[in-house]
Structure formats: C-alpha cells, structure tokens
Amino acid sequence: MDIVIIGSGNVASVLGRKFKTGGHRILQVVSRNASAASKLAYEWDTESTNYISLINKNAEVYIIAVADDAIGDIASELAIPAKKIVAHTAAAVSKDILRKVSSHYGVFYPLQSLRKEMTLLPDIPIFFDGNDEKTTKTLEQLAHSIAREKVLRADDDSRLKLHVAAVIVSNFTNHLYSLAEEYCRKEGLDFKQLLPLIEETALRIKDISPQQAQTGPAIRHDKETLEKHLQLLKNYPQLKNIYLLLTESIQQNK
Amino acid sequence: MDIVIIGSGNVASVLGRKFKTGGHRILQVVSRNASAASKLAYEWDTESTNYISLINKNAEVYIIAVADDAIGDIASELAIPAKKIVAHTAAAVSKDILRKVSSHYGVFYPLQSLRKEMTLLPDIPIFFDGNDEKTTKTLEQLAHSIAREKVLRADDDSRLKLHVAAVIVSNFTNHLYSLAEEYCRKEGLDFKQLLPLIEETALRIKDISPQQAQTGPAIRHDKETLEKHLQLLKNYPQLKNIYLLLTESIQQNK
Numbered sequence: 001m002d003i004v005i006i007g008s009g010n011v012a013s014v015l016g017r018k019f020k021t022g023g024h025r026i027l028q029v030v031s032r033n034a035s036a037a038s039k040l041a042y043e044w045d046t047e048s049t050n051y052i053s054l055i056n057k058n059a060e061v062y063i064i065a066v067a068d069d070a071i072g073d074i075a076s077e078l079a080i081p082a083k084k085i086v087a088h089t090a091a092a093v094s095k096d097i098l099r100k101v102s103s104h105y106g107v108f109y110p111l112q113s114l115r116k117e118m119t120l121l122p123d124i125p126i127f128f129d130g131n132d133e134k135t136t137k138t139l140e141q142l143a144h145s146i147a148r149e150k151v152l153r154a155d156d157d158s159r160l161k162l163h164v165a166a167v168i169v170s171n172f173t174n175h176l177y178s179l180a181e182e183y184c185r186k187e188g189l190d191f192k193q194l195l196p197l198i199e200e201t202a203l204r205i206k207d208i209s210p211q212q213a214q215t216g217p218a219i220r221h222d223k224e225t226l227e228k229h230l231q232l233l234k235n236y237p238q239l240k241n242i243y244l245l246l247t248e249s250i251q252q253n254k
Numbered sequence: 255m256d257i258v259i260i261g262s263g264n265v266a267s268v269l270g271r272k273f274k275t276g277g278h279r280i281l282q283v284v285s286r287n288a289s290a291a292s293k294l295a296y297e298w299d300t301e302s303t304n305y306i307s308l309i310n311k312n313a314e315v316y317i318i319a320v321a322d323d324a325i326g327d328i329a330s331e332l333a334i335p336a337k338k339i340v341a342h343t344a345a346a347v348s349k350d351i352l353r354k355v356s357s358h359y360g361v362f363y364p365l366q367s368l369r370k371e372m373t374l375l376p377d378i379p380i381f382f383d384g385n386d387e388k389t390t391k392t393l394e395q396l397a398h399s400i401a402r403e404k405v406l407r408a409d410d411d412s413r414l415k416l417h418v419a420a421v422i423v424s425n426f427t428n429h430l431y432s433l434a435e436e437y438c439r440k441e442g443l444d445f446k447q448l449l450p451l452i453e454e455t456a457l458r459i460k461d462i463s464p465q466q467a468q469t470g471p472a473i474r475h476d477k478e479t480l481e482k483h484l485q486l487l488k489n490y491p492q493l494k495n496i497y498l499l500l501t502e503s504i505q506q507n508k
Contacts, residue, residue, distance in 0.1 A: 068479065092471075092479045112451050113458075113469055123450035150447065161441050162448075164483045168434040168493075169448050170455045171470030172500045173427045178464035178507065180422040187415050193404065194416075194423050195460060196377035197366050201424045202456030204369070206449060210432035215367060216425030217346075225322065225346045229418045238503050239422075245499055246426045249492050253432065 001142060004028045004056050006074060007065035008036035011089050014114040015065060015146075017121060020044055022145040028056040052077050057084075061142060063108060064088040064098075075101050085135050087128075091163035094156045095129055106130030106139050109159055113170055125150035127159055179239050211253075218250040255396060258282045258310050260328060261319035262290035265343050268368040269319060269400075271375060274298055276399040282310040306331045311338075315396060317362060318342040318352075329355050339389050341382075345417035348410045349383055360384030360393050363413055367424055379404035381413055433493050465507075472504040 001024050005012050008031035016026055026044045031037035034050040041048035049055070055062075057080060064074055068090045078101050080086065086101045087108040098105035112124040126143035128151070130136030136153065143151040154162060177198065184191040204213055217225040226247060233240040255278050259266050262285035270280055280298045285291035288304040295302035303309070309316075311334060318328050322344045332355050334340065340355045341362040352359035366378040380397035382405070384390030390407065397405040408416060431452065438445040458467055471479040480501060487494040 068476065092482055111447060113454050113467075115458075122454045125447045125450060127447075150450070152444070152447065158441075158443065160482060161437075161486060162443055163479075164486050165434045165438055165443065165445070165448055166451055167470050167472075167483065168430050168437070168497070169452050171468070171472060171504070172430055172496075173452070174455055174459075174464050174467055174469075175472075175500055175504050175507070176422050176426055176430075177459055178468060179503070180419045181464055182507075183415075183422070184419055187412075189412065189416055189419065190406070191419070193365060193379045193381075193406065194419055196379060196404070197420055198423050198427070198456050198459070200367050200376045201428055202452050204367075205428075205431055205452070210428050210435055213367075213428055214425070214432060215428075216421050218421075218425060218429075222322065225417075228346055228414060229421065232415060232418050238506065242426075242499060242503060243422070245496060246429055249433070249496060250425070250429050252492065253429070253436075 001025070001061055001138075002027050002059045004030065004059040004062045005040075005065060006030045006052070006055075006062065006078070007089075008033050008040055009065065009067070010114045010116050011110065012063075012065035013040060013116040014118055014121060014124070015063065015089065015108075015110060016040060016044055017118075018124065018146040019142075021121075024142075024145070027059045030055055053079070055080065057081050060085065061138065062086040062102075068093050071097055085130075085138050087130075087135075087139055091127075091159045091166070095131065096156075099131075104130070104132060104135040104138075106135045107154075107156075107159065108139050108143065109154070109162075111162060111166060123147070123150060125152070127152055127154035127162065129153060129155055129159070176242075179242070183236065183239065214250065216250075218247040221251065255279070255315055255392075256281050256313045257396075258284065258313040258316045259294075259319060260284045260306070260309075260316065260332070262287050262294055263319065263321070264368045264370050265364065266317075266319035267294060267370040268372055268375060268378070269317065269343065269362075269364060270294060270298055271372075272378065272400040273396075275375075278396075278399070281313050284309055307333070309334065311335050314339065315392065316340040316356075322347050325351055339384075339392050341384075341389075341393055345381075345413045345420070349385065350410075353385075358384070358386060358389040358392075360389045361408075361410075361413065362393055362397065363408070363416075365416060365420060377401070377404060379406070381406055381408035381416065383407055383409055383413070430496075433496070437490065437493060468504065470504075472501040475505065 029048040037048035085104045087106045107129045109127045110124045126147045128139040181191040283302040291302035339358045341360045361383045363381045364378045380401045382393040435445040
C-alpha cells in the first residue's frame with residue numbers, strides 16, 4: 001500500500017520501519033518537527049514536509065501517529081481527498097475524532113512500547129478498528145502485513161481497557177525496576193545483577209500463568225522476612241508504601 | 255567437588271542440575287520428602303535418604319537448600335565431620351545460623367526465581383559468603399563453576415538488601431502481571447496479547463536505564479487518560495489503589 005505517515009516520534013518511526021519491511025511504500029512523512037521528519041524521510045527514501053497543507057494526496061492510507069492530545073488539531077487541519085482511509089494510533093482516543101476528516105476512518109493501535117532508537121523491532125500486536133467494512137478490511141490487511149498472527153479488532157472501549165492493562169504490566173513494572181535501581185544505587189548494590197531475575201520473571205509467564213508463578217515472602221506469609229524488609233525500607237517511605245500495598249494485595253489474591 | 259544436597263525443592267533441584275552440568279559429583283540428596291529426593295537422586299545418578307542421620311560423610315561441601323524457617327532445624331540435627339564446608343542458600347538468613355554445624359560455614363545464594371520444572375536453566379547470579387578464607391574461596395570457586403561472571407561476595411546485610419530489590423522486581427512485578435491477567439479475563443480481553451509488551455519492557459533495560467525507559471500517561475501527566483483509566487477500574491478497588499499509588503510515585507520520581 002501507499003502510505004503517508006503524520007508524525008515523527010517513537011510510534012511513527014517504528015511503524016514506518018515495519019511498513020517498509022512489510023513491502024509498503026511510504027509516500028511522505030508529515031511533521032512539525034522538520035528535522036525528525038527529514039531524518040525518517042531519508043531512512044525510508046521518501047520526502048517529508050512540515051506543512052500539513054502540503055500533504056501528498058495520492059496515498060491509500062494516512063496514519064496519524066502523534067501524541068493523544070495533538071490528534072484533534074491534526075484532524076481539524078487535515079485535508080485529504082474523499083475515500084482515503086485515515087487512522088490514528090492511540091489506545092485511549094475514540095476513532096470518532098477522525099469523523100470529519102474522511103468517510104473512512106479508524107484506528108491502528110500498536111500494543112507495544114516503541115522507541116525510535118529500536119533497530120531490532122519487537123513483536124507488535126496490532127488492534128485495529130474502522131467505521132465501515134472497507135476501512136476495517138484495509139487496516140486489518142495492513143496489520144497482518146506487519147504483525148502476522150497478533151492482530152485483533154478492538155473497538156474504543158476494548159482498546160481503552162487494553163491500555164489500562166498495558167500501563168499495569170509495562171509502565172508500572174518499569175517503575176518498580178526504576179525504584180529498585182535507585183535503591184540499589186543508594187545501598188551500594190549492583191542493579192545489573194538483577195537483570196537475569198527480571199528476564200526470567202517476564203519470560204516464564206509464556207509457559208505458566210502469573211498466578212501460578214507467584215513466589216516470595218508475601219505469598220508464603222513469611223512475617224519474619226517481611227518485617228526485616230520493612231525495616232530496611234524505613235528511609236524509603238514511598239517504596240515502603242508500595243511494598244506494603246503490594247504485599248497486602250498478593251496476600252488477598254492468593 | 256563432591257557435594258551433598260540437603261533439600262529437594264526448587265532451589266535444590268536447579269542448583270543440583272547446575273552442579274552436575276558444572277562437572278561436580280553429587281554424593282547424596284537428603285530430604286524428608288522421600289519421593290522428591292529419590293526422583294532427584296535418579297536424575298543425578300546418585301543416592302538419597304530421608305534420614306539426616308544417614309548423611310554421607312565424604313563430601314567436601316554440604317548445601318542446605320530448604321525453606322528459610324527450616325534451616326535452624328536442619329542445623330541442629332546435622333552432624334558432619336570437622337573441616338567440612340556447609341552453606342545454606344537463603345538471602346534473608348544470617349550465615350551464623352550454621353555456626354555450630356562446622357568451623358567452615360557460609361552462604362551460597364542464587365539470585366533467581368527457580369522452579370523444579372525448569373529444563374532450560376536461566377542465568378543464575380550467585381552471592382556467596384564464608385566465615386573464613388577457606389570457606390569463602392571454596393564457595394566462590396563453586397559459584398564460578400556454575401555462573402561464570404555473575405558471582406559476588408555478599409555479607410548478611412547486603413544479601414538481605416538484594417533480597418528486597420529482588421522482591422520488588424520479581425514478586426511485585428509478577429503480581430502486577432497477575433492482576434492484569436485477572437482484569438483481562440473479567441473484561442473479555444486476551445492477556446496473551448500483552449506478552450510481547452511485557453518481554454520488551456523487561457529486556458530493554460539491558461540497554462537503557464528504567465528511569466530513561468519510563469513512558470505512559472503517569473509520567474506525561476496526561477490527566478485525561480488517567481481519569482478514563484480510573485473510571486474503568488471502579489469495580490476493581492485493589493487494582494485502583496495500586497494504580498493511584500504507582501501513578502503518584504511515577505510522578506514524584508520524574
């Protein structure tokens with residue numbers, strides 16, 4: 001397919017790379033960030049502009065990969081020919097925000113944490129949606145071309161729920177890593193020694209459910225160890241609160 | 255080295271496998287759980303007993319890999335010849351619990367989440383300690399034979415601190431996976447679709463620090479999305495509390 005990408009951030013960069021790998025043609029990169037746009041255009045052997053009024057009219061699909069709160073602005077300025085397909089990439093924004101842009105609009109949401117710098121692209125499950133059959137079919141086809149089996153239709157409501165789950169397993173988990181790193185640094189320990197444990201914890205739930213995989217002093221109701229740990233956290237009030245709440249939650253969930 | 259393993263649970267099973275792979279000889283498995291012990295003995299082509307009084311006296315090293323609160327009992331019953339080295343595998347228990355067992359005692363703590371069922375053994379950083387140079391050197395050598403570079407000496411205090419950090423990055427993280435799985439199940443979503451995101455989140459911190467890697471609505475102070483998420487969690491009070499506390503913590507840590 002011929003695609004125009006609006007945006008030049010993490011999602012735009014990685015989706016564009018996946019589209020190229022999937023055999024598609026990127027006709028143009030549109031972004032207010034001229035230098036980021038031209039960098040991507042160079043990478044993809046295409047052109048770029050920082051004026052949305054100069055958008056290329058010949059694509060089949062227009063992908064809006066910008067920050068959630070910028071989608072509305074883009075939608076109000078975007079003028080594309082009738083019958084073109086337009087989709088944004090946000091989990092937490094309704095597809096209807098694009099209603100006035102085209103009669104064919106939808107969503108193309110990559111459920112993954114994406115960074116520009118990635119060269120080895122990870123698996124990216126795609127959740128798509130469209131306001132009519134043509135849009136839905138086209139976005140599904142596009143999704144399959146870059147994600148094979150991990151492709152599902154998801155309406156606004158499901159996408160928002162998926163996003164909640166994604167925040168829990170990714171943003172919150174990463175914050176725990178961050179707190180542990182800070183704790184290790186302050187206590188003179190080497191955080192890197194925890195990496196094999198972090199990896200094992202994340203990868204084993206491919207084989208067993210996280211409920212089965214739960215271990216540690218909380219689930220064993222090992223009061224002695226819990227007490228020792230809380231004692232060590234007395235100068236880390238924030239971490240101590242998190243320790244207490246998560247310990248309680250593990251014990252209730254048993 | 256010739257080793258006797260006391261215990262037949264997750265840690266005993268996996269360490270034993272690592273010892274075998276590292277070229278050591280396991281002279282005996284001692285465990286109250288006779289069937290688990292004989293299963294391991296069969297796997298390692300050795301003998302087993304469920305009477306600690308029948309312990310083989312010819313090993314160089316005795317590894318006590320049992321639950322934290324069982325180490326004291328074992329220590330009081332264990333009779334081995336003078337000059338033998340004895341070590342337990344617990345993070346949160348002082349090495350001094352073994353003071354009366356031998357004049358050479360220490361700790362051999364694997365910082366990893368281990369399960370009996372593992373056949374592909376993960377990287378296992380080993381933290382060792384000994385009451386004297388002979389013990390420390392021997393345990394260090396044993397550690398290097400199964401873990402190569404991920405080997406460090408750690409006293410009681412450091413080991414306990416490492417354990418706190420391990421609980422945070424492994425037990426708590428796994429609990430978040432568990433809560434997200436439950437949420438997905440109740441909301442009719444497929445938790446498996448989150449696995450690539452979980453994997454990416456865990457693996458990328460090999461390359462960038464978790465602080466740099468933090469993304470999501472909390473760190474962006476995206477109030478609109480945070481509000482939508484909290485609305486969706488209104489029937490999940492426990493998860494909602496965790497959401498609020500971790501969001502606050504992310505925003506304070508910025």
